[in-house]
Amino acid sequence: MNAPGGSLLVAEGLRKAYGPTMALDGAEFSIHPGEVVAVMGPSGSGKSTLLHCLAGIVTPDSGSIMYDGQDLATMSDAQRSRLRRSDFGFVFQFGQLVPELTCVENVALPLRLNGAPRKQAERTALEWMQRLEVDDLGRKRPGEVSGGQGQRVAVARSLVTDPRVLFADEPTGALDSLNGERVMELLTEAARSANAAVVLVTHEARVAAYSDREIVVRDGKSRDMERVI
Amino acid sequence: MSIGHTLLGLLESGPRHGYDLKRAFDEKFGHDRPLHYGQVYSTMSRLLKNGLVEVDGIESGGGPERKRYAITDAGITDVEQWLATPEKPEPYLQSTLYTKIVLALLTHRDAADILDTQRAEHLRSMRILTDRKRRGDLADQLICDHALFHLEADLRWLELAAARLDKLKAAVHT
Numbered sequence: 485m486n487a488p489g490g491s492l493l494v495a496e497g498l499r500k501a502y503g504p505t506m507a508l509d510g511a512e513f514s515i516h517p518g519e520v521v522a523v524m525g526p527s528g529s530g531k532s533t534l535l536h537c538l539a540g541i542v543t544p545d546s547g548s549i550m551y552d553g554q555d556l557a558t559m560s561d562a563q564r565s566r567l568r569r570s571d572f573g574f575v576f577q578f579g580q581l582v583p584e585l586t587c588v589e590n591v592a593l594p595l596r597l598n599g600a601p602r603k604q605a606e607r608t609a610l611e612w613m614q615r616l617e618v619d620d621l622g623r624k625r626p627g628e629v630s631g632g633q634g635q636r637v638a639v640a641r642s643l644v645t646d647p648r649v650l651f652a653d654e655p656t657g658a659l660d661s662l663n664g665e666r667v668m669e670l671l672t673e674a675a676r677s678a679n680a681a682v683v684l685v686t687h688e689a690r691v692a693a694y695s696d697r698e699i700v701v702r703d704g705k706s707r708d709m710e711r712v713i
Numbered sequence: 714m715s716i717g718h719t720l721l722g723l724l725e726s727g728p729r730h731g732y733d734l735k736r737a738f739d740e741k742f743g744h745d746r747p748l749h750y751g752q753v754y755s756t757m758s759r760l761l762k763n764g765l766v767e768v769d770g771i772e773s774g775g776g777p778e779r780k781r782y783a784i785t786d787a788g789i790t791d792v793e794q795w796l797a798t799p800e801k802p803e804p805y806l807q808s809t810l811y812t813k814i815v816l817a818l819l820t821h822r823d824a825a826d827i828l829d830t831q832r833a834e835h836l837r838s839m840r841i842l843t844d845r846k847r848r849g850d851l852a853d854q855l856i857c858d859h860a861l862f863h864l865e866a867d868l869r870w871l872e873l874a875a876a877r878l879d880k881l882k883a884a885v886h887t
Contacts, residue, residue: 524832526876669847689832689868690861693839700829702875709833 492517492681493538493649498547499704500533507533508544509704517648520672520682522692525701531685532653534701538683539572539651540564552648569598573647573680575671577657580638581626588613588622591641598645612640616670632663639671643678650675653685661690668694716748717756718795721765721788728769728783731757741852757782765791814874818882828875835864835871 495513499506507530515521523531536542538549540556549556551571556564574580581590591609596602613619616636621629629637635655642650655671656664672694675682686692700707716738723729723737731753739747757780760766765788770781784792810831817824839861846857874881 526872687872689836689839689865690843692836693843693861695840698833698836700832702825707829709829709836 490516493549493551493683495534495538495549496547498534498537498544498549500530500537500542500544506704508537508547511547511701511704511706512708513538513699513706514708515649515681515683517681518676518679519697520675520684520695522695522698523683523685523701523706524687524689524692524698527687529701530704530706531687531701533704534706535651535653535683535685539574539649540568569594570645571648573642573645573650575635575638575642575650575652575655577654578631578635581634581641583626586623586625587618587629587637590626590637591644594641594645609640609644612644612674613637615674616640630663632659632667635659635663635667636670639667639674643674643680646678647680650680650682651685652682654687655684656686656688656691664688664691715795716752717760717765718792720753720756721760721784721792722796724766724782724784725789725792728781730772730779730781732779734782760788764788810871810874814878814881815885818878818885824878824882825875828871828878832868832871835868839864 491514493513493515495511498508498511498513500508509530511530511534513521513523513534523534525531533542537544540549540551540559543557551567556567559567568574581587582593585593588606588609591613592600592602592605595605595608600608610619610622613622616639618629618633618636618640621633621637626634626637635658639655642652650671652671656667659667668691672682682695684691684695692698698709700709719738719742720734723734723741729737731750734757735748735750735753738753757766761768761782765785766782767785768780769783772779772781810827813827814824816822817827842857842861842864846854846861849857
């Protein structure tokens, strides 16, 4: 594959099987800093497996993933975990906030895990909550806020460590269209202003319309539509 | 969109010259396609002939004569009827795409390619609309949303068609 120059994350020839099922069958991917790339495709096409491989959560059976010039396959588990904490951010469809913690504690959590003092971590957390327009919910617990608000809190948490890549797997899947669009607007604005790349897995075209380009995954194979048209 | 009805509707708030009508139309509805003067004047002469508008006054200055148009009672009734009548949902795009897919399958070309390319084209339009929505006011947002939902409906059809290509292939070759 001729990866475009300056790519931050590049995958080539990814293969991953779960038993007899081939989830990825030669998938390719590349993303630049500050770029939003939608990964689209029908259910079961391999979208989420691709995201999990790119994020170093799942190890592919073969193929390579280069992040900022480093080969993920040559890293130890501990190194990959460190990379996920320092350079990657994650947003999922639901169930990601710790119910016992307040919203600001949830957002500050990644910083606390990286060793930041509580006050400093919560100050940074509040700044991000402000950008996501949920700073007034700081003292509430996840159970006391709406789905749309909770998702914005989760987006704030995913960006609080200034990740270079944000992995978002159906981030608006559990929201109505108005809330979903607001989350996408704020997510892409915040990520672009921080120059973070966003890998956005979605099956919704309206969500994908917030991206710069799309990759289509079908039967474990990926297709970069920018290079097709 | 019916230009005649839209111009009539614009006249309901008070008489206007052709030029003012064009400007009001472009400002409110002509985001992508501003009206040509010729369209305004030909539409107005048709409305005049049908008794839906009348000439409210003629100004003659240094240039050509400028007619001022006013809506008639019949015109108001016409607008009311138009507003109350639902638009016919037209499956305009699907028929063309369906033809293309079937032709591709019949000639052993890659029909999935056609669908992928169409999806990318749709998404390109959706990105432009999404961007316009983000920068625009509430009117822009509502207009763009309408277009976005239509494009999304087409895309859902594309996905469904893509999922059924194998069945369709078997059907067209029998």
